[in-house]
Amino acid sequence: MSGTGHALALQGLTKRYGSFTAVADVSLRVERGEFLTLLGPSGSGKTTILMCIAGFVAPTAGAILLDGKDITPLPPERRDFGMVFQGYALFPHMTVAENVAFPLRVRKLSAADREAKVRAALDLVQLQGFAERLPRQLSGGQQQRVALARALVFDPALLLLDEPLSALDKKLRAELQEELKALHRRVGRTFVNVTHDQEEALSLSDRVAILNHGKLIQEGAPAHLYEQPRTRFVADFLGKSNFLQGEVRESVPGGFVIGAGATRIVQAVAENHRPAHGSRVLLSLRPEKITLMSEQDEADNIVEGRIAAWSYLGAGFGLNVETSDFGLLRVALPTWRTPIAPRDGLAVRLGWSAAASVPVMEDAA
Amino acid sequence: MRRQDAGWWLLILPAFLLMTAFYVAPIAQVLAISFTEPSPGLGNYERLFTSESVQRVILTTLRICVITTSLALLLGYILAYKIALASEVTRRWWILTVLVPLWISVLVRAFAWVTLLRRQGLVNNALMEAGVISEPLQLVWNEFGIIVGMVHYMVPYAVLPLLASMREIDPRLLAAARGLGASRLTIFGRVFLPLSMPGLIAAGVLVFIFSLGFYITPAILGGGKTLMVAEWIGLQILDLIRWGLGTMMATVLVVAILATLAIFSRVVDLRRVFGSGA
Numbered sequence: 001m002s003g004t005g006h007a008l009a010l011q012g013l014t015k016r017y018g019s020f021t022a023v024a025d026v027s028l029r030v031e032r033g034e035f036l037t038l039l040g041p042s043g044s045g046k047t048t049i050l051m052c053i054a055g056f057v058a059p060t061a062g063a064i065l066l067d068g069k070d071i072t073p074l075p076p077e078r079r080d081f082g083m084v085f086q087g088y089a090l091f092p093h094m095t096v097a098e099n100v101a102f103p104l105r106v107r108k109l110s111a112a113d114r115e116a117k118v119r120a121a122l123d124l125v126q127l128q129g130f131a132e133r134l135p136r137q138l139s140g141g142q143q144q145r146v147a148l149a150r151a152l153v154f155d156p157a158l159l160l161l162d163e164p165l166s167a168l169d170k171k172l173r174a175e176l177q178e179e180l181k182a183l184h185r186r187v188g189r190t191f192v193n194v195t196h197d198q199e200e201a202l203s204l205s206d207r208v209a210i211l212n213h214g215k216l217i218q219e220g221a222p223a224h225l226y227e228q229p230r231t232r233f234v235a236d237f238l239g240k241s242n243f244l245q246g247e248v249r250e251s252v253p254g255g256f257v258i259g260a261g262a263t264r265i266v267q268a269v270a271e272n273h274r275p276a277h278g279s280r281v282l283l284s285l286r287p288e289k290i291t292l293m294s295e296q297d298e299a300d301n302i303v304e305g306r307i308a309a310w311s312y313l314g315a316g317f318g319l320n321v322e323t324s325d326f327g328l329l330r331v332a333l334p335t336w337r338t339p340i341a342p343r344d345g346l347a348v349r350l351g352w353s354a355a356a357s358v359p360v361m362e363d364a365a
Numbered sequence: 366m367r368r369q370d371a372g373w374w375l376l377i378l379p380a381f382l383l384m385t386a387f388y389v390a391p392i393a394q395v396l397a398i399s400f401t402e403p404s405p406g407l408g409n410y411e412r413l414f415t416s417e418s419v420q421r422v423i424l425t426t427l428r429i430c431v432i433t434t435s436l437a438l439l440l441g442y443i444l445a446y447k448i449a450l451a452s453e454v455t456r457r458w459w460i461l462t463v464l465v466p467l468w469i470s471v472l473v474r475a476f477a478w479v480t481l482l483r484r485q486g487l488v489n490n491a492l493m494e495a496g497v498i499s500e501p502l503q504l505v506w507n508e509f510g511i512i513v514g515m516v517h518y519m520v521p522y523a524v525l526p527l528l529a530s531m532r533e534i535d536p537r538l539l540a541a542a543r544g545l546g547a548s549r550l551t552i553f554g555r556v557f558l559p560l561s562m563p564g565l566i567a568a569g570v571l572v573f574i575f576s577l578g579f580y581i582t583p584a585i586l587g588g589g590k591t592l593m594v595a596e597w598i599g600l601q602i603l604d605l606i607r608w609g610l611g612t613m614m615a616t617v618l619v620v621a622i623l624a625t626l627a628i629f630s631r632v633v634d635l636r637r638v639f640g641s642g643a
Contacts, residue, residue: 054544076543089541093559102555103545150545 005033005190006067006157008053013062015048015214022048024214025062030192030207035184037193039201040211041237047162049211050194054160055079066157082151083160087167088143090135096122096146097131103154121153124183141172148180152187161193165200177203198238202226210234212363233363235284242290242329244283244357248275255354258283261325266300268354281359287318287332289356292339292348299351305329310342317342321350392619395612402609409613419614426594429508429583430576433515437572438565440516441523445564446557448524449531463524471518475585478514479505482586506588514582522575523568530564531557566633574622594618 008030015023023045030036038046051057053064055076063072071079082103090099100121104114122128125145135143144164151159164180165173181204184191195201201208202222209219210233218230229235232243244265246258255268258281267283275281293302305323317338319331331350340346399409412419448459466474481487482504489501504510534557542552580595587593592600594614601611 056540056544076540077546077548080546081544083541083544085537085541085544087535087537089535089537091538091542091556091560102542102547105555106545106547106551154546 005188007032008158008190008192009065009068010049010053011063011065013049013052013064014060015045015052015057016060021214023052023059026211026214026216027062028209028216028219030190033188033190035181035191035193035204035206037195037201037205037208038211039195039198039208039237041196043213044211045214046194046196046211048214050160050162050192053158053192054081054083080154080156081158081160082154082156084144084147084151084162084164086162086164088135088147090143090146090150092135095132095134096127096138099135099146100150100153102150107154117153118149121149124152124186125149125179140168141176144168144176145179148183152189156189159189159191161191163195164193166195166197173200180204202238208238210237212237228358229284229360231361231363232282232284235358235360240287240330240332242285242287242326243360244285244326246281246283248277248279248281251277263303263325265357266354267357267359269359273359275359282362283357284360285329285352285357287330290329290331290350290352292331292333293351294339295349297349297351300354302349302351303329304347304349307342307344307346307348309344319348321348323350395615398608399612399616402612403607409609412610412613413617419610422592422594422597422614423617425508425591426577429511429515429591429593430573432512433519433576434569434573436512436516437519437523438527438569441520441527441568441572442561442565444520445524445527445531448528449534460528463521466517467521471581472585474517475514475582478510478517478586482510482513505586506590508587508591510586510588511583511591511593514586515576515579518579518582519572519575523572526567526571527561527564530567531561534560563633566629570625570629570633574625577622577625578618 010026010028013023013026013028014021026045026049028036038049040046048057052059055071055074055078059072063070065071066079091102094102097118100118101114104117109117118131119128122131125148127142127145127149130138130142130146135146138146144167147164161180165176168176177200184204193201193204205222207219208222208225210217210225212233218225218234220228225234225238229238229241235241235243244258244260246260246263246265248256249259249264250257251274252266255266256274258265258267265283267281269275291299293299303323303326305321307319308322308328309320311318312335314335316335317331317333319333319342321329321331323329329350340348400406402409413423444459444463448456448463451459479486483489484501484503486504488504489498492498493501504513538556538560539552542556547555578595579593580599583591583593584596584599587596595618598611598614598618601607601614
């Protein structure tokens with residue numbers, strides 16, 4: 001069960017149901033052996049895209065290519081893709097071994113080959129000794145692993161995962177995330193995952209494609225998406241973000257200055273991306289990139305405010321700081337480096353560097 | 366605690382008395398008569414092994430019931446499959462269509478079949494005019510007619526438990542099977558059919574037991590030439606006044622039904638057969 005996966009390409013994929021557009025002109029490449037996650041809120045079209053790839057939904061327009069070959073007209077049973085369904089869809093009347101052997105039986109493998117492959121697949125997901133159990137005798141996590149073994153046992157060209165971890169509780173989910181990631185490394189196949197859980201997307205994937213209202217908003221490596229969100233939606237959906245709105249007042253070396261009320265904010269920018277003087281810009285500032293400043297401390301940007309609400313989160317504090325020009329700013333501070341005891345109404349100085357924030361676009365309506 | 370228990374018992378007492386007086390007592394009497402008329406002893410039951418006519422009635426009944434059950438299950442399965450996979454609106458219309466015959470008197474339906482199947486009936490006339498046959502076929506007043514009438518009556522009873530069972534099947538399982546490479550035939554054979562098996566067994570038991578005691582349909586469509594158990598019992602008691610023989614057969618019928626239920630209660634949840642639970 002090793003070897004390289006296959007490359008998948010979506011070209012202008014569109015799916016309309018009557019006047020409703022579920023997927024709008026999505027083009028995307030998934031490289032060999034890559035773990036790609038389609039991330040979006042419910043109704044963003046991510047599941048429809050997965051169902052188009054699997055062959056259960058016929059696209060209204062566009063094409064799906066596997067290693068350059070058009071597979072759009074192929075029915076799901078002829079695509080040779082492994083799929084882990086939401087809720088796993090294990091056959092309740094078959095044992096674990098029979099479930100895993102199902103795709104092999106369908107492909108008319110001999111009994112001996114079947115047995116060897118089933119054993120290897122169960123080893124892969126660490127379910128040795130569970131072969132004769134029925135699905136209902138297994139825990140949620142074990143069922144999930146059976147579904148994985150069943151989807152991988154026939155060496156599929158592609159593994160499709162439809163919210164594979166959504167049915168599990170939080171702790172188990174984190175555990176299986178690790179396992180899924182390790183499994184991907186071991187089998188070296190191309191995985192396409194669908195989820196609405198941004199943490200899962202960030203931790204599992206080589207690349208994430210963010211969707212909203214059927215459109216592909218941005219794609220890239222998790223760190224790139226988190227650090228360089230292109231739009232307000234991406235910044236907001238992937239993690240938490242403050243948004244600072246202002247007007248471009250002047251240019252400085254390596255950046256520009258925006259003003260909002262009496263406050264000046266310095267923003268670093270690449271030379272070829274300078275916004276026009278006087279234009280309105282929106283900056284995304286992650287809560288963890290803001291630090292608490294003492295009276296003497298210096299920073300590119302300093303804003304004063306009062307704590308409107310705060311919460312203790314164990315590893316950190318979450319503060320909501322009321323400011324005069326930007327409204328409420330969310331601040332995340334590591335507990336062990338917070339020099340103050342937060343309380344409501346306390347005056348604080350917030351500081352961040354010019355490179356901490358990033359200009360983003362307002363979402364198109 | 367005791368007092369409360371007694372209170373509950375008092376509540377069901379009227380129903381209990383009613384059942385005893387009008388249900389258990391007559392059956393006990395039937396049992397008693399079968400051992401005492403015309404003379405005390407096992408004489409009536411001896412006929413099961415010695416009388417050719419008694420054996421013929423039982424065999425005819427079993428044959429008709431097995432054929433009826435098989436055909437009703439086959440037609441019922443196809444219908445239920447269609448209905449289970451249909452859209453919500455279509456499904457409601459289909460169910461209504463299946464249920465409508467249940468509200469029409471069995472007598473009316475039996476006579477309707479006689480009109481259709483008799484020598485100058487619609488079916489024979491149509492076939493003759495089309496030149497398929499030159500002589501009218503004997504479609505009624507024989508086993509064929511009985512089976513047609515009985516299957517028609519039983520199909521809804523087969524559809525309902527089958528449908529209940531099929532609708533419990535998660536459609537994602539069928540999609541999963543497809544995604545794993547199975548053809549439609551394989552999906553049906555390896556996933557859908559096994560998962561609908563409880564419904565199939567339940568429907569089979571229900572239809573078979575129902576068929577065993579069928580009276581009106583065989584009496585009208587059999588035309589007195591093909592006798593099933595219920596009609597034979599009526600004949601013994603009402604026309605020949607052989608109470609002992611009639612009640613013996615009635616007892617055999619009750620025992621056969623109870624035995625069938627006992628066997629299948631081990632295989633399938635009987636509450637499903639009678640529509641509760643599940």
